[in-house]
Amino acid sequence: MNHSFLNLKELRLSYNQLNEFHPQSLEQHSSLEYLDLSNNKLGGSLPDLRAYSSLQQLALSNNRFKRLPEDTLPTWLWNLTSSSILNLSYNHISGEIPGQSSSNRFSPPVDLSSNNFSGPIPIFLFRSMDLRLARNKFSGSISHLCTMSTPFKTVVLDLSDNQLTGEIPGCRIFGGSLQILNLANNKFSGEIPRSLGSQIQLKILHLRNNNLIGELPSSLKNCSVLRMLDVGGNKLTGTIPQWIGTHLTNLTVLSLRFNKFRGNIHPTICHLTDIQILDLSKNNISGNIPECFINFTSFVQKSNSTESTTFVSITILHDKSTEDIMSISYPDFQDPFEHEFPMDTYVDNILVQWKGRESEYRKLGILKGIDLSSNKLVGTIPHHFSDMRGLVFLNLSRNHLTGNIISSIGQMEMLEWLDLSRNELFGKIPNSLAELHFLSVLDLSNNNLSGMIPLGTQLQSFDPSMYAGNSQLCGLPLVECPRESPNPDHGHGSNIEEDDVGFISREFYMCVAFGFITGFWSILVTLLLKHSWRHSFFNFWNNIGDWIYVTAMVHVARFKRKFLA
Numbered sequence: 001m002n003h004s005f006l007n008l009k010e011l012r013l014s015y016n017q018l019n020e021f022h023p024q025s026l027e028q029h030s031s032l033e034y035l036d037l038s039n040n041k042l043g044g045s046l047p048d049l050r051a052y053s054s055l056q057q058l059a060l061s062n063n064r065f066k067r068l069p070e071d072t073l074p075t076w077l078w079n080l081t082s083s084s085i086l087n088l089s090y091n092h093i094s095g096e097i098p099g100q101s102s103s104n105r106f107s108p109p110v111d112l113s114s115n116n117f118s119g120p121i122p123i124f125l126f127r128s129m130d131l132r133l134a135r136n137k138f139s140g141s142i143s144h145l146c147t148m149s150t151p152f153k154t155v156v157l158d159l160s161d162n163q164l165t166g167e168i169p170g171c172r173i174f175g176g177s178l179q180i181l182n183l184a185n186n187k188f189s190g191e192i193p194r195s196l197g198s199q200i201q202l203k204i205l206h207l208r209n210n211n212l213i214g215e216l217p218s219s220l221k222n223c224s225v226l227r228m229l230d231v232g233g234n235k236l237t238g239t240i241p242q243w244i245g246t247h248l249t250n251l252t253v254l255s256l257r258f259n260k261f262r263g264n265i266h267p268t269i270c271h272l273t274d275i276q277i278l279d280l281s282k283n284n285i286s287g288n289i290p291e292c293f294i295n296f297t298s299f300v301q302k303s304n305s306t307e308s309t310t311f312v313s314i315t316i317l318h319d320k321s322t323e324d325i326m327s328i329s330y331p332d333f334q335d336p337f338e339h340e341f342p343m344d345t346y347v348d349n350i351l352v353q354w355k356g357r358e359s360e361y362r363k364l365g366i367l368k369g370i371d372l373s374s375n376k377l378v379g380t381i382p383h384h385f386s387d388m389r390g391l392v393f394l395n396l397s398r399n400h401l402t403g404n405i406i407s408s409i410g411q412m413e414m415l416e417w418l419d420l421s422r423n424e425l426f427g428k429i430p431n432s433l434a435e436l437h438f439l440s441v442l443d444l445s446n447n448n449l450s451g452m453i454p455l456g457t458q459l460q461s462f463d464p465s466m467y468a469g470n471s472q473l474c475g476l477p478l479v480e481c482p483r484e485s486p487n488p489d490h491g492h493g494s495n496i497e498e499d500d501v502g503f504i505s506r507e508f509y510m511c512v513a514f515g516f517i518t519g520f521w522s523i524l525v526t527l528l529l530k531h532s533w534r535h536s537f538f539n540f541w542n543n544i545g546d547w548i549y550v551t552a553m554v555h556v557a558r559f560k561r562k563f564l565a
Contacts, residue, residue: 010034014059023047038062038087046093049077061111062090089113089132097122112136113158121159123148126173130156134182141166151175156346158182160206168207170195180346182206184230192231194219202226208255209233221247230350232257232279239263240280245271252298253350255279257371262286265372270295277350281373281395288379289372289396299368299388302414369393373419377401381420386411393417397443400424405449410435417441421466424448429473434459445469452481 011032018040032052036059043064049055065088077086089111096119097112109130117133120140125131131154138159145152146169154174160182167190168183178199188210196202197219205223208230215238216231226248236259244254245268254272257279264287265280272278276298294300373395380403381396392414401423410432416439426448433439434456442462446469453459453467453475460476467473474481 007031012036014038014040016040018042021047023049023051033057035059046077046088057085059085059087060091061087065091065093068093068095085109087111088115091115093117096120097125099123121164126152126154126157129153129177132156132158133162134158135161138162138164140164143167143169145169145173146171148173153177156180158346159186160184162186164188167191168193168212172198174199176200178202180204183210184208186210188212190214192217192220192236196220197222199223200225204228206230207234212236214238216241216244218243224248225250227251228253228350230255232259234259236260237262240265240269240285242266242268245269249273251275253277255350256283258282260284264288265290267292273297275299276368278369279371280375281371283375285372285375285377287377289377289382289401291382291384293370293382294384294387296388299370299391302390367392368414369395369417371395372399374398379403381406381425383408385409388412390414395419396423397421398423402426404428405430405433405444407432409433412436413438415439419443420447421445422447426450428452429454429459442466449473453478 009031011034014036016039018037019042021037021042031054033054033056035049035052035055035057038059038061040063042060043066045067046060046065049058085108087110090113092115093112094116097117099120099122108128110125110128111130111132113132113134113136115136118137118139121133121138121142123144125133126145126148139162142159142164143166151172152174155177157174157178157180161184164183164186166188168188170193172195176198179201180203181196181199182204184206185208188207190212191214192207192212194217196205197217200222202223203225205220205226205228209232212231212234214236216236218241220226220229221241221243224247227250229244229248229251230253232255236256238261240256240261240263244251245266249271251272252274254275255277258281261280261283262285265285267290270290270292273295275296278296368390369392371393374397377396377399379401381401383406385391385394386406386408389412391412393416394412395417397419398421401420403425404427405420405425407430409430413436415436418436418439418441421443422445424447425444428451429444429449431454434454436458439458442459443466445466449467449470450472451474453473455475462477464477467478
């Protein structure tokens, strides 16, 4: 072997087609510190790397590993990475993690997400500053965290998409360092602990799709740098707190969907000028839609297709010498596999009801929208909505809204999805709706709309069911509108005036024709039958002819004398 490789420190073999790796082939490289085999096709059991005591960074993510060397994550693996980073995400590894470490010292960043790990989460893992266990089969409670006497220095904690139960620990076990907490899609119950309000650095909070009850704790207003608040899919009650608008002014995503919130939408919510996703759907919210929605600056401004959304990606810079966070920033979106190692990017997602289906989006891009559907809202649609030119989706369905569809809706040129179904809207569909060239989903069904559907390529292409339940609506793609006939009703003066003009015109031309024919034949018949009249008639025209001849000859003679003399 070439001796120049004996002191090899880094080996990067990611993004290849490797399907086999033999650790013994690196036996002479015991000084290896960095090994990256991510994004290959390695399968079977994890390789035994206990001989590489200098290894500090190990990335085996996005492969096809299914088994562990010892059925559980072996002790040597944790000792190997005690001051480094371990990334085994996006594999098919199953088994349990034993609670084998009782050390109180700081643990390295660990990413075991998107595997098939099961059983309880051992407490020693929570000493990691960056712990990601999402999309596994972990079960049981995490209330045992409150037995620890030393606060954790956790910055990122993602336990989403597991089968965890019990209450969210209310003790202040996280020492104020927590910036990302994602417990979505589990089976947590009880109330949201007030202690979360002590995490003043918290930027992302996901608690959606659990069994949480009670009201939003007012202590959360202390989390003034919060950018994403998602508590949808629970059983939360009470009114929408006014402090959301007055204290959490940095929010870009607010999702309170599918809960039991009641009361009106307070105008203070309009202070969220950076909001990009506002989802209050499937609650018991009543009252009018606030006119101040026009204050949502991000909705008014249009975005181009290349613009990225800042709140979905957070870059974490680790200082390996102090094992602490140096800084945290919001760069442009990165692909979740592009920086698999060294776990320096957290790519967040948001659940959005998009075009009729619930979907989790990681790269939101220019997706901006409002969803107030399935509530008890009344009144009219504010006319200022047409000024929200950057809005991509608007769902106001299943409420009690009345009045007309705003006539200037065509100004919302970025709109791709519009759902106004199951309300009490009336009047005609505005012609400007046909000017929305990006509109791909439209539902106006079950209202009281009338008249003809405006002609336009977009509106005629939708399924007839999108217009159903409007008995007085006609035109393609529904039945053809009947032709209009003169209406004798005195209540429609304009129609009568048009009919009268048509009637007078016809009578006038009929009288002219009849008078001409009658006069012509009367004179002709009289001249033929009465001799004296016929003699006088022809004698009159002979005299006229003689006068014309004499007058002409006199003028000719004068001309000759004047110009030819």
